[in-house]
Amino acid sequence: MNKIIARFAWYFAHIYILKAVFLFMLHADNLIKKYSTFTVVNGVSLNVEKGEIVSIVGPSGAGKSTLLHIVGGLDKPDSGRVRINGVDMLHLPAKKQAHFRNSNIGFVFQFHHLLPEFSAIENVCVPLWIKGTGKKEALSRATEILETVGLGGRLQHKPSELSGGEQQRVAIARALVNKPSVIMADEPTGNLDSANAQSVHELFLQLRDTFGHTFIMITHNEALANMTDRIFTMRDGKIVDEVKSLNSRF
Numbered sequence: 001m002n003k004i005i006a007r008f009a010w011y012f013a014h015i016y017i018l019k020a021v022f023l024f025m026l027h028a029d030n031l032i033k034k035y036s037t038f039t040v041v042n043g044v045s046l047n048v049e050k051g052e053i054v055s056i057v058g059p060s061g062a063g064k065s066t067l068l069h070i071v072g073g074l075d076k077p078d079s080g081r082v083r084i085n086g087v088d089m090l091h092l093p094a095k096k097q098a099h100f101r102n103s104n105i106g107f108v109f110q111f112h113h114l115l116p117e118f119s120a121i122e123n124v125c126v127p128l129w130i131k132g133t134g135k136k137e138a139l140s141r142a143t144e145i146l147e148t149v150g151l152g153g154r155l156q157h158k159p160s161e162l163s164g165g166e167q168q169r170v171a172i173a174r175a176l177v178n179k180p181s182v183i184m185a186d187e188p189t190g191n192l193d194s195a196n197a198q199s200v201h202e203l204f205l206q207l208r209d210t211f212g213h214t215f216i217m218i219t220h221n222e223a224l225a226n227m228t229d230r231i232f233t234m235r236d237g238k239i240v241d242e243v244k245s246l247n248s249r250f
């Protein structure tokens, strides 16, 4: 009897590992992050499928940004695992990890962090220049992606010459230009009025529907969270609730 149970356990463990490697675009397992005695992320596991848009909501201080930074490779957990497209990202050597992050993950923050002296198109070119893409190709890809986010007529504008919504679209274009597998956004509309916030969320949906991008997004806006496929609620470092949207394809 024990043998049969052990066999089943072995079988299910393998199915789970294969799923983590091949099915989930992102697989995070039992992440823990402490600052001295304070546990900011307390045993979080989550899976995200390719093309899915998930949101993380919860009170300020719940650990949402810390979690996003860990799954995006910007911060290290004390323990746990993160696989993106099957790659065990946290255990890559530093240089490989930076390269993996630059090619696979795009970040969008509440404050756009655009370079003020650079035009929209130059700001979008920055990740390509870092990667060593040639000037001509970089400009052509940046133009294409700025057109996709509706800014084809603003290529030469500096950030100060753009509205808040347009600045955030440039930041989204910059996050997309390396064709990442996943875009991680930390309160991307927190600084926008409701019309601009709505339009940025619609842009995320459009990008997912057209190009199959995957999004993990922290938001305080309940209506906008409800537009996503799944909503995770985080409190005191843990995911305490997970709700699937009625419209979800996943």
Ligand SMILES: Nc1ncnc2c1ncn2[C@@H]1O[C@H](COP(=O)(O)OP(=O)(O)O)[C@@H](O)[C@H]1O
Residues within 6 Å of the ligand: 035, 040, 058, 059, 060, 061, 062, 063, 064, 065, 066, 067
């Ligand atoms: N570098 C740090 N050192 C100490 N405490 C930190 C650090 N970063 C975040 N924290 C604490 O961790 C908690 C969670 O922070 P954060 O992940 O930013 O939460 P959220 O994004 O949900 O508002 C907060 O109480 C914050 O003060």
Ligand SMILES: [Mg+2]
Residues within 6 Å of the ligand: 064, 065, 066, 186
């Ligand atoms: Mg935060």
